[in-house]
Amino acid sequence: MTQVSMTVNGKTVSGDVEGRTLLSSFLRDHLSLTGTHVGCDTAQCGACVVHVNGEAVKSCNMLALEAEGADVGTIEGQADPDGSLNVIQQAFQDHHGLQCGFCTPGMVMSAAALLKENPRPTEAEIRKYLEGNLCRCTGYHNIVKAIMAASGQDVSHIAAE
Incomplete structure (x- = not known):
């Protein structure tokens, strides 16, 4: 030991x-x-x-x-100091970026790393960055939408899936 x-x-x-x-x-x-x-x-x-x-x-x-x-x-450690969801976590909730939740911690942590490197990624950049994260429930569409929303981008034009 x-x-x-x-x-x-x-x-x-x-x-x-x-x-x-x-x-x-x-x-x-x-x-x-x-x-x-x-x-x-x-x-x-x-x-x-x-x-x-x-x-x-x-x-x-x-x-x-x-x-x-x-x-x-x-x-x-991602939650805000008062214990509330941070902007990424809240975006995942608001935009239905999770279903069973198993992949969600890894997706949120990857999203945080991406947004640190690239504060306003495109949809293609998000999809490329998440290639190492697997989700069997959501089809990634709403995860990508959540990350775009967390970056402050308007996602109203993106249809729910």
Whole structure:
């Protein structure tokens, strides 16, 4: 066992882990931050996306020890300081960008990373950015619409699907 320390959602945390412990497992099993979902364990689905030092990372493809000293952000840290939904989360709710909700944490985290890089992405740019995130329920249309709305763009011309 090796001790790992990092900052998660603004709080310094540490724990003893085996060398093979994935960051997703550390977050879920050691810190009880179960909003980070694990769908495939092979970095294919994107449900486990978190931010590590400001970059979107599939946490099922990163060892917890690789996050030593890092600043990690999870879906639990996305809410506004008063606990209300942030603009991206609210847009997902307002524009029906979720159904079963399994992919939603990863989609929101990917959307936050995209909007940090590109504050006003086009529909094509959003679709390209989300290629590493799988959703089996929504067909992506409303997810794209939600991200466009979160970026402050007018989406009234986009038909609901």
